[in-house]
Amino acid sequence: MEKFDIFKTLEGDRNDSDYKKKPVVIQGITGGFGSTHSRLMKAYGTNVAAGVTPGKGGQDFEGTPVYNTMAEAVRATGAQISGIFVPAPFFLKAAMDALDAGIKLLVAIPEHVPIRDSIKLVDYARSKGARMVGPNTAGVIIPEVMKVGIMPAQPFKAGRTAVFSRSGTLMYEVSFSLTSRGFGQRIGIGIGGDPVNGTNLIEAFELVRDRPDIDSVVVVGEIGGDAEEQLAQYIIDTSFGKPVVAYIAGRAAPKEKRMGHAGAIVYGNYGSAESKVSNYAKACVPVAKRPAEVPALLEQKMKK
The missing domain is CATH 3.40.50.261 (Succinyl-CoA synthetase domains)
Incomplete structure (x- = not known):
């Protein structure tokens, strides 16, 4: 299997004359935690291209479209990066949906995720040629370019x-x-x-x-x-x-x-x-x- 390149996934080729920031989907964007940090990520320069909250598809979060499923969000944006801000009991399903939709980098913010769920996700991500960071992580940052997580700038x-x-x-x-x-x-x-x-x-x-x-x-x-x-x-x-x-x-x-x-x-x-x-x-x-x-x-x- 080809070695996972986190820089290629996160930022692509910044020397490319046609360079555009990589799109990111935030799962749980309409929740209190997800909405707060989506604002901060956008302010930092992260291309938060879509959010996902089941049952709230068709709405938007401060100009960012919200979808019911990861499949719809990935289809619309081409995103390969997901930031997960859902509560721990819903984490496993949310992460599996993201990987099934083609996400290659999962940034898993929630704490209190059951160990069994984490083990399943690590194996599942590997089988999909993807990578998970976390859970219970502050996230990932490439300073002065973008961040996916809860770290201050x-x-x-x-x-x-x-x-x-x-x-x-x-x-x-x-x-x-x-x-x-x-x-x-x-x-x-x-x-x-x-x-x-x-x-x-x-x-x-x-x-x-x-x-x-x-x-x-x-x-x-x-x-x-x-x-x-x-x-x-x-x-x-x-x-x-x-x-x-x-x-x-x-x-x-x-x-x-x-x-x-x-x-x-x-x-x-x-x-x-x-x-x-x-x-x-x-x-x-x-x-x-x-x-x-x-x-x-x-x-x-x-x-x-």
């Missing part, structure tokens, strides 16, 4: 660093610190805080490893699970060629207590901050103690 500035984060708010904070020190971002991806991710950290690294327009990666992790440990081994095994700097949230969290995210639970040493820092050290990835330290570590890593 202010922290992000166009540049050459990729930021991958298990935490939404920490993605904003770390990106702001990077921007303040002159490190703009080529892409930001919210991995999501759930135990099952449509795009995990290793897959996110694979999306950017061969791109000449990305010269560094910042990864924001947290206690719980073994995503960071697996990523460290991947960096070692593949001799990942770009400088990588990390931050891990939850160092002071009590052991065996779940924090805000479903994936952020530690059992003994498994998933602990110490385990993650130790494994990153083996991969020569420096770990910041505070988000504000990330740019200084990246500067040192880039000089080396």
Whole structure:
């Protein structure tokens, strides 16, 4: 199967003289959450071409047409990107409808999605040659071009660093610190805080490893699970060629207590901050103690 190119799906060829921004469909556009963030996405420059709310087809949301089904919306717009803002109980059906309609990138915002539903969607997306980001994600942003998600615009500035984060708010904070020190971002991806991710950290690294327009990666992790440990081994095994700097949230969290995210639970040493820092050290990835330290570590890593 051809390797999924998230940049081609999101932005196409911006050097093309006939360049037009890629259309995005928002599922749940008429809901309180979906409508608020659709406004913000449009204000940022995202081409929100259509919305879908069953039973409200034929209406429009502030000039954006609303359809009953994803099949109708995709037929009308040619969209390959969907932002899903529906409540968790309706997520599985909404996502399946999107993939069946030809969507290639699903950005799944809802939290509290049942793990069984996430597992089904990851497999189904793979069978369709598509990719899901999330669930429980802040979304995806290409700074100064477009965003599909709930992240604020202010922290992000166009540049050459990729930021991958298990935490939404920490993605904003770390990106702001990077921007303040002159490190703009080529892409930001919210991995999501759930135990099952449509795009995990290793897959996110694979999306950017061969791109000449990305010269560094910042990864924001947290206690719980073994995503960071697996990523460290991947960096070692593949001799990942770009400088990588990390931050891990939850160092002071009590052991065996779940924090805000479903994936952020530690059992003994498994998933602990110490385990993650130790494994990153083996991969020569420096770990910041505070988000504000990330740019200084990246500067040192880039000089080396």
